[in-house]
Amino acid sequence: MGELTAEMVEQGRGRSPGRERRRRLAQDMRTAREKLTSSTGLQRAFDYEFLRVYAEQHRRSSLVVLGIAAAIATVSSTWLPAPMAAAWFAFMSAAIGIQHSLSRGFAEADPTIVSLGTWRRRFALSDLLLGAIWAAAFKELAEVPGGTYGFALFMGVMVAATTAVLSAAIPIAVYAGITPLALVALGLLGLTRDFGSAILAVMTSAALVCFIFLGHRLYDSTLSSLRWRAERDQMLVELEEAKANSDEARRRAEEANLAKSRFLATMSHELRTPLNAIMGFSEVMKNEVFGPHSNPAYREYSGDVHESGQHLLTLINEILDLSRIEAGRYDLSEEAIQLSWAVSEASHMVAMRAKAKGQIIRDLIDPSLPRLWADERAVRQIVLNILSNAIKFTPPGGEIEIKVGWTASGGQYVSVKDSGPGIPEDEIPIVMSSFGRGSLAIKTAEQGSGLGLPIVKGLIDLHGGGFQIRSRAREGTEVIVTFPSARVIDALPAVDIPRGPPAQAA
Template structure:
């Protein structure tokens, strides 16, 4: 039974092609992303604006304690060049700036995302970063009065360290990086440029080059953060689509189960409702056809009775085939397995259809291997398989044609049945059609009598229930060959022998008994 999918349900309701649906979904996503970029202050999606500011706040909160420790260490080392009171004042200024940034970050993170004005908070953080950079740069003002050469190296070391920390912690808001680095750059210029010594100018050049490197590093970190957010957004969108597809699949499965239950209930009801009047129609039409109660006054009545009986028989066969196929597809066809000689069943079926073959002047040739062991199969199902294939071959073979039946061993040790005719054949692209329920090939419709189109699906289902295989080979104007194979496990000779009671006696006991 073909599995019902969400795509099939959508198409059955007149929905668009899946490729068109996917194109529309991508277009809607592109339009939504473009609209968010236009309404964003950074050119990204609005959700990214909030996430970048949130990352900035988290970085600043996490770095508060290490920065306090760093400021304390710098203040302690500055005592070697300046008075302790001046170093303490500088430390308090830096601590205040850091505390102000922490308070801003905590306040931002405690607010709900939908209540946050990202542009306002970005401006606040930029001002806080500028205040923090200015506090760090005050080290230059504190050390400006000293003329010791080591003080210059110390100032350069401190300012470069501050610039590196600012670039890494503020990278998610690029303008905040510039706001934090401007006071540091001004302090470097103000501290080194008044001196005309080559060492001072070299240090100033090193500081400027380092500033450019830190700006480049900040941009790289910003790009990496944006790429990470985009990847996460795509992953979330993919998860959402997967959830939607799963929901559609569950809905399709539920509808398929409901449809299968409704079909089974309908067939169970209609089989009884149709068979009861059909039995009466067949019985009475047979009585009239055989003229049991006397000859008909008009000869046409006998012909009408023949037509009624034939039509009723055809309808009864169709009902039986539909019910068989329904049970097979639902997995409710119970096999009554027993040891059956395949060659004998084929010969009996050929004998049953011999009259029909002679009426069409057909020649039936047999090639059956001798001494084939029995198969462990359902005899009724096997007989139905052979009758369906053989009747199809006779039906589709033209007058004076030939049908060949072969029965023998497979290469794997199983057994096979091959029924070949020289009828009109089936185009290769139509083989899946004739294998489907109620499917019929174009050439068969033109050249053969009408049928239900259920014979081959029933054959395929019954063979698969036995673990076998069914293959249909055909070419136009060359004929058709149907091959049914049964696995070695179905051959009785392949079964392991049952050990007897005497074979279980150990050899030692046998020898001692002797």
């Protein structure tokens, strides 16, 4: 089984900083390389998408453009000779067919090997050819006397608008398609002598410039849309990758947690067996069951061995309890208990230790509290851990106050407040962490594993209750645990059994 490292866990939550920097660097290098090989300064994927949009729009609108050309040729035949109009329509049909074939050819080409620059030039030349044929009809109609000047200008504006919309994905194609029309419009402006016609020619030229600007705006809008879509696709890829990393990290964490549980179970058995022998024999030697020691120091050493064994056994039990809580395998054996009795019993158990240090324990316990639905062993361990910490860090002659009562929400609470040196606010998260010890415990060399408060927090969480520490340096410490109102067993009212009439004697 592979080892679960911090980097794997970080990958499960997201990307590690080093991995993120490498990914961005690789992406920047790939983007720069694609820009260097692109003729427009964009990524190749964007260049290809613009050409694809151009080809798709022209392929779908070929019949529409052909219909417009047929309508213009039909109307133009009223002013121009019919053979001339038919020839113009034939040239226009051929140009539209060429453009349609180019669009289909690009759609069927392999995107990975297609030459984008070559196809861009082909499309621009096809637009130039169409623009020249449109410009020829524009010129012929404008030069026919008899009121065709306005129709010719209208045709030029309509063709320019169509070109700007259909070819906006390739700006050079917009220039190629509108330039012939603009040249004809400028030529008519220079040749006309009528003021009204000159005004129309000027307006037509201005409209052609506006359509070129419109083509640029459509191009920018398409570019923004493509960039947004690319960012969205990249985000989806990153989310999928992050999910895969998270699943892998979770799998490894579950395997590591299972291995930890097996290790603790095995080591618990292997450690407790010799430890029980050590504690048993040391107790026999300490109590001089088989006779006094020849040297009184041996009895003292035996007592030290016995106390050390008890401390080690307590540490093993605390580690096992915490591991079961964290793994969600601590099963509560719930029953109806009296919280005040459980607290009084725990207080009695630690009273000798407090008396040895000259400490006073004050009990403010409400004996009328109803019972709780809880695990008695867990509740006793909660109270013992809190009281042991209070006795440990309260100086000789200090006071410890225990309160048991109602909470504002209808639950019950246990409060243990001491007159010790207190805990600095910045150290509260430390003492709440597993194996965490505050600066006071380190300075005074107090024995302890740093697991008491985390176990209390875990056990009270299993009961759905709350845990709170109120402390400041040199002002003492108050630890409060609360049980929710849902665990309070209310006294049931007496059942009123109606009495019937007295039975008649037989």
